[in-house]
Amino acid sequence: MKVIVDQDACTGSGQCVLIAPGVFDQRDEDGIVTLLHDTPEPGLQEDVREAARICPALAITLTTS
Template identity: 60%
Template sequence: MKVTVDEDRCCGAGQCVMLAPDVFDQREDDGIVVLLEAEPDAAHHTAVREAADVCPAAAITVHEDS
């Protein structure tokens, strides 16, 4: 799995950080998403998919391994 984020789309809701704090964080000044791990371990895959699904701005894209 590879994860990308679109900081320009992010609205700072923080759902991703709550669901996958080892993969996502937020900037202190404006709450915009910070990607900590672009290729997370398999243990985080379910949480990352859920974070992408619930992101209100659709700022997270998950690229599955082929």
């Protein structure tokens, strides 16, 4: 799994950080998502899928490569 975030689309809701803090973080100045790991370990992948699913801005994309 590869994770891609669209910082321009992100609204800073922080749901991704709450669900998968080992993969996502937020910039201090504006709350926009930052990606800590673009290829999460298998144990984190279900949380990352959930974070992408509930992102209100649809700013998280997952690929299989």
